Amino acid sequence: MPKLFSSLALAPVMGITLVALSGCIVIDAEEGVLHENWDGAHTYGPLKGADVSAQTVTIRVTSNGCTTKDFIGADVRKTGSDRFSVGFYREKEDYCRANLPDGVALTWDFAELGIPEGADVSVRNSVRN
Template sequence: MLIRALCLSGLLALSACSTVQRIPGVPGGNREDETARLETILDARIVGNDILVVRVASNGCTQKGDFAVTVRRRGGEHDVTIERTREDYCRALLPNGVEIPWGFEELGVRPGSQVRVVNPVAG
């Protein structure tokens, strides 16, 4: 229940130790990319202590490569921003969206640090 409340407010206690970072292999992996747009997320949670799982809307073809993730260190916290770089034009009915996992290692984040998901959360 506590984690759900944190997710709804956009805050998650996680681990991290990085500066602004482009995620390798992801187009538009930094904030300055004008083609990316901030994704409204449905939910976010931590699995174990080293995987960030974000639920996003999908029409059936959404995959991890459709997103750019930026991690910025701010004081003792790390802000995670998720931007969609490719639209999903499929026509499947997925009312609960899909879950996309990012390992802390991918994000340049160490277990135990504070991470805040900056994206808006669908109400």
Template sequence: MGRIHTLGVVAVFAALGACSHLSLKSEPVEASAPAVMPGQVEPIHAAAITRDQAVFWVSSNGCTSKQDVTPMVQRRGGEVVITLRRLEEDRCTRPLRDGVQLQWSFDELGLRPGSSVTVQNPYQLPPQG
């Protein structure tokens, strides 16, 4: 039993070691203030990225449209990150069980077809109806 316990501990430390990264650069790192972005980060129910489209499903009280949400596109090194931000609150009183689908072409987002994209929004289950 002691041998199995020891092997388990070694496996955990090996896994943790693989998750960490240590940078040994001696150059100073400049801190920059975070960019101010409009609206609030929008939780999403789902997202699908195709070769030239970004499709999202978000909550709606019955009045959410594409104009109420904006995709913020950031380039971080060689990576493209999209964050949906809600500009206008949906004050209607007819919640849509499945939310609403919003989509943008890569052309609208200023991206080349086939670009690799990461979505940086929290995931939220649709409300149970």
């Protein structure tokens, strides 16, 4: 019985078939941006610590060595006549490789957050070590 096809004769056909069946995925995203919510709602991840003083809010967040306030967003909401709550969320991922088991402490003063002096402020995020 004669051979109709040899293995070498099928190689170009198999190559063309693989190229035709393979897909291409293109991701159009800004490097380092974790998410963008269309409705303005954010996911408030757990913090390593939080402290509200008379004029500042300090949070402790996980970090791989490069996290600064530019990496963290703050969502401030008025909850009463002189009461405000702040939710913190990560806007950019930290791709550095430092070992910081305690994370980093970041501080905002009330003016940076648009909160009036002397207001009662709470943090919406949960705190976990």
